[in-house]
Amino acid sequence: MAKKQEQRTYEETVNWLRDHGFEVLEAPGTQNRVFLKKLSCSAAIEKGPDESARLFAKPGYLIGGEISRLVDKGYQKFLKTSKTEVPATADHLKALHQFSEELREGMGQVSLYNESLGTVSDRYVYDRVKDRDLPESQRPQRAWEGKPEFNGKRA
DSSP states (O other): OOOOOOOOBHHHHHHHHHHTTOEEEEOTTOSSEEEEEETTEEEEEEEOTTSBEEEEEEEEEEETTEEOEEEEOSSOEEEEOSSOEEEOOHHHHHHHHHHHHHHHHHHTOOOOHHHHTSOOOSEEOOSOOTTTTSOGGGSOOOGGGSOOEETTEEO
16 A cells, blocks of 8 residues: 655655755745755755745756756767756766655655656656657658649649
């Protein structure tokens, strides 16, 4: 039987994270939103309408002071920011995984089995078919998707 997890309030979450080695930085110009740092990783949480803590910025490895996103290209995982993309090393992935697990525990969230096995990417790009990840309405028409021919004439 599953163990029931009680979600913590925003204040309880911030206090728990401070007590467990997270650096808590107030977000400039806002209230009830903080950035968290530990193990060269970062995320942001904010106070929800029900007084609980909720993620504002997903966990990511810090590169040049910016929280990166994890992109899986099938053969390699990459850490991507607005300025750069670098191959993710085993040390990057271990730190990000540990940070995410501790953050989930601090927020009183359930740790899912598939996430506990390792890092989960924000984006998966396994093939080289251009624009495949766009919604169908925004994809360009492919040559093989043209109008059918009848007796050598286009319909």
